[in-house]
Amino acid sequence: MTTQALTTAHWAGLAQVHKFGGTSLADAGRFRAVAAIVQQHCATPEQCWLVVSAPGKTTDQLCQLLDMAARGEALEPVLAEVQHSLTTLVQQSLTEPEQSDVLAQLQQWLALLPELAQAGRAADVLALGESVSALLLSRLLRQLGLAADWLDSRQFLTVDGQQVRWDQSEQDLQALCQPGIRVVTGFIGRDLAGNSLTLGRNGSDYSATILGRLVQAEQVTIWTDVDAIYSGDPRRLPAAVPYQQVSWRQACLLAELGNPVLHARTLSPLHNSQTKLLVRSSFEPERSGCHILPDADCLASFVTDLHDMVLLSMHQLHGLNASWLANALHQPVIALPQSCDAHVWLLPARVADEAVQLLARHQVHAVHDTSRYYAVAWLKPAQVQQADLPADVAACVKRLAPAHRYQNHELAIWLFDQELSAVNLAQLHQCCTQPRPEIQLIVAGTGNVGAEFLRLLPGHQQRCHSHALRLAVLFNSRQMVFEPDNGLELAQQMQQGRPLDQKALLAEIAQLKGPKVLIDLTPSQQLAEQYPAFIEAGCHLISANKQGVTLPEAEYQAILDRLDQQQLHWYSTTTAGAGLPVQRALQELHSAGDQVRRISGIFSGTLSWLLCQYDGSSAFSDLLLQARELGYTEPDPREDLSGRDVQRKLLVLARTMGCSLELDDIALEPLLPESLAGDSWQAFWQQRAEFDALMQAAWQQAQQQGLQLRYVGELSLTEAGVQARVRLVQVPASDPLAAILPCDNVFVIESDWYQELPLVIKGPGAGRTVTAGGVHADLAQLCQQLPAAAYSSRLS
């Protein structure tokens, strides 16, 4: 292959650029370690470009030399130091004949240093460090049998002010292309007149991405001393999370915040290019490092703190922006989300005056605040990219009481009057960065209770510290929607769905990762009978639907067994007493060792409301319509009138107490006789007058005796067995069941511990909000039951 045959286009999409910084090249041992990495990663040498910084402390020594020259001091001591350290490095790294060769070249370069330093040619002086690294590494690679040579970047990299001259640089590089590994000096280039220049702080990383763009590299790898990009400074935040993937956008924001791993300038040449960027540790080359991916989800979350910062305010920017100033100052300059007309930037106090002067030269009048702040910035992950802070973060920040807060959907910045203690910073970092494991919610039913459950969901999502509650599936009797769009109204969401197909639904649910829960807010027996299939697909169950918990004993027990086998949970608080914690109380008494003997009371919110409201002045059925409007009744209100709903609740309570019972074991005296119920709701409605007359007669009879009508249930556990019934009764005004508010439920629990005075749970026993609230309480219980640790590997 001839020199002319190779052009940068030849490598397009194939070339690899590897950059090694000063700490990676600190001594002979490190040079050998780098050579081993190159051996491993440059299997095709002609596609391999290496960019190197000066070895270890060489740049510091050369800066010292320049300072001394500027002060007119004798240079010999520092020159001797530089000579000694570099000569030793070469001697320890190379064997003959390369060693003598490189030492001879080193002597020539060292001989030029005093004159260059005294002439103030700083870039030429500093270039010595990178040149030695490039020459030395190329020779070391040759000793290992690799075709390698070094290249002085001043031969091709032309920079005009802050701008790389891309066309010219590419053209000049093409002329220099030859086979084999090319070890290129980082940090230096030339200006339009051909004079040496340096690329400033972290210039070698910048050189690497410039070269990556010039050769259209497949990948640029920055080999440094960290194996990942961490969620915070690991030296001060031991719990900092290492990320193996960071999105391009997040990397840019991190750079703006002054993150030491990647700088804004380093990223800029590869913006919108196909070239991949990877950060790896040359000290732990076996680790995979961190990829900066253009299309990665921003799952990573970062907390950065900045000391001694001030605020700079401007009304007009005349086209300038914070990145421009950051570039000019080589310091982080953060444009804070605007709160009024003024632009407010945050920057280190030590460069504030310089910033004001620089801006003034561009006709921008800026003033900086005299207050100095300690700033903490949070770069939010995609899951919480919204204007409001998640509740746990908000609570943590509130406690820390920052002097100022700024935020947009990507970034939150808090300014404090003084530095946070290590403990407080660690807590804030933990709140912001420890991802909550997701629970996939599969919500069945979009009616009364379903719609209210969904209305309350965002609040619960905000409040839930332990888990991210993700609405994964929504379905009703007609449609199913996967990944519903939270921004849409419920009806619109459902319109976007597909026709309900049980098989497809279960298949999709089985694919969902992590814990999942079917939240059954339907009245459907058919759905309850499918619980085993949902359990098979890995679902916990939360039921407001009473059909499942009142299935025939064998089926009910089979569901419990399946749940048990798969270590899944079933909550059904709202199947008796809506949001009232009746089942919980019974379970707690039982687990504490009490024995419940009797439970009685009013268990229907609808019947409680109707019987409290009814005064004979209007038809009972008219009131029934009102109760339906209020969201108290069952979807088919005849379930309430028949007493069947109360019968189900009593069975739920009996089963909670460990009794083995069937629905029909509970004696039922209906309010609505079967003969008047009709085959359908419409049939009943047509003949409702008969029922109204019946109710009026019952009410009048009670009235005449100064009594009130109540529909009650009672269950007794005796030596002889279980006795249970539901029925309409007349109670005197003095009876505790008379003194209730419309819709109240009353659960009177008598036990070994509550004999003389029973335990009474009383309150609204029906309604959209209390019921949906009870379902959320079940969901909160489920979250508490789930072992969070089992899912915490999500972001690794």
Ligand SMILES: NC(=O)C1=CN([C@@H]2O[C@H](COP(=O)(O)OP(=O)(O)OC[C@H]3O[C@@H](n4cnc5c(N)ncnc54)[C@H](OP(=O)(O)O)[C@@H]3O)[C@@H](O)[C@H]2O)C=CC1
């Ligand atoms: N109201 C209350 O105070 C309380 C209610 N409950 C219980 O809550 C449940 C819901 O009540 P409510 O919201 O008033 O009822 P609604 O009639 O208002 O809504 C029922 C929902 O279930 C859907 N649905 C029916 N069958 C199926 C099925 N096979 N598969 C999927 N979805 C189905 C319906 O679909 P579609 O929209 O297509 O018709 C509808 O969206 C009932 O079981 C009730 O007993 C429990 C405690 C208190």
Ligand SMILES: N[C@@H](CC=O)C(=O)O
């Ligand atoms: N229709 C029921 C609703 C709650 O379960 C009632 O009124 O109690």
